[in-house]
Amino acid sequence: MTQFKFKTDIAPSQITPESIYEKRREFMITSGVLGTALLLNPWTSARASVAISDYKPNVVNTGEALTSEKDATTYNNFYEFGTGKTDPLQNAQNLNTDDWKITVSGECDKPGEYALEDLVKPFDIEERIYRLRCVEAWSMVIPWLGVPMASILKSLQPTSKAKYVAFKTLLDPEQMPGQKRSVLQWPYEEGLRIDEAMNPLTLFAVGMYGKTMPNQNGAPVRLVVPWKYGFKSIKSIVSIEFTEEQPQTSWNISGPNEYGFYSNVNPEVNHPRWSQKKERRIGEIFKQKTRMFNGYETEVAHLYKDMNLKTYF
Numbered sequence: 315m316t317q318f319k320f321k322t323d324i325a326p327s328q329i330t331p332e333s334i335y336e337k338r339r340e341f342m343i344t345s346g347v348l349g350t351a352l353l354l355n356p357w358t359s360a361r362a363s364v365a366i367s368d369y370k371p372n373v374v375n376t377g378e379a380l381t382s383e384k385d386a387t388t389y390n391n392f393y394e395f396g397t398g399k400t401d402p403l404q405n406a407q408n409l410n411t412d413d414w415k416i417t418v419s420g421e422c423d424k425p426g427e428y429a430l431e432d433l434v435k436p437f438d439i440e441e442r443i444y445r446l447r448c449v450e451a452w453s454m455v456i457p458w459l460g461v462p463m464a465s466i467l468k469s470l471q472p473t474s475k476a477k478y479v480a481f482k483t484l485l486d487p488e489q490m491p492g493q494k495r496s497v498l499q500w501p502y503e504e505g506l507r508i509d510e511a512m513n514p515l516t517l518f519a520v521g522m523y524g525k526t527m528p529n530q531n532g533a534p535v536r537l538v539v540p541w542k543y544g545f546k547s548i549k550s551i552v553s554i555e556f557t558e559e560q561p562q563t564s565w566n567i568s569g570p571n572e573y574g575f576y577s578n579v580n581p582e583v584n585h586p587r588w589s590q591k592k593e594r595r596i597g598e599i600f601k602q603k604t605r606m607f608n609g610y611e612t613e614v615a616h617l618y619k620d621m622n623l624k625t626y627f
């Protein structure tokens with residue numbers, strides 16, 4: 315049973331809705347070990363996107379107070395649904411995430427079109443409490459649910475030429491009215507170096523706060539790359555491409571001096587129009603110091619050991 319314990323003294327009941335917590339306890343009692351529970355189908359999928367009914371507890375925890383679920387689901391950036399913070403909540407509710415498909419292409423041995431359920435296996439889902447630091451100098455602490463990106467990428471068998479992974483969001487201006495305006499180049503695209511994508515922190519997230527991912531937060535599946543500015547954490551992913559060359563990214567195209575490919579959280583490199591030294595945790599009044607790599611230095615600093623992070627911002 316110890317594998318269900320959280321690493322800090324935050325009890326699961328404090329961060330998981332009571333009903334789910336109770337269900338999970340019941341599940342633990344009846345199944346005993348995770349393996350035997352494979353017989354139970356946790357995919358009680360009401361809307362055919364990823365419904366969450368059980369998951370492994372977090373292995374990484376900031377130990378900080380969580381941002382309220384209300385703040386995290388009402389104050390969003392998702393330009394496909396408008397540029398205002400409450401636009402995604404208002405405009406994303408009709409996004410159809412049924413039968414979601416992801417196209418896998420490029421330098422790998424398993425290209426093709428995958429149903430989301432074929433890539434994300436229910437018993438691989440973990441809860442991870444990560445800070446997300448937006449480039450706009452605010453941040454949140456969110457209990458995400460997802461699968462380590464490394465396990466998905468490995469299953470697609472990248473070739474030795476795969477140096478980067480490029481991701482794209484759905485392109486559908488009818489469903490995503492923000493795409494009718496050219497505020498960014500659509501579809502939204504992002505990319506990571508393959509070792510960044512394979513780092514154990516990188517999450518392919520399908521839920522938060524014990525529930526299926528809300529549309530405004532990037533349903534049915536998004537990245538969470540906690541040591542990078544929030545815009546690297548691309549939402550509503552429909553394409554994964556393994557590439558030899560560094561892929562282009564929407565924000566870098568829109569402002570090459572402001573948004574680099576790496577975009578690691580770095581208090582020493584200011585955005586050209588504002589300082590990155592401090593941040594405001596949503597829901598709190600006072601600002602706090604921003605930490606290098608958003609506080610995940612131990613886990614990721616080795617990825618950039620010989621790089622000048624002012625040049626590669």
Ligand code: MTE
Nearest residue numbers: 390391392393448483502544545547548549
């Ligand atoms: N993904 C897409 N497709 N479109 C976007 O506009 N905004 C990014 C990122 N992912 C964005 C996106 C930015 S700027 C941030 S800060 C985070 O999503 C915000 O995630 P949240 O709304 O869940 O807090």
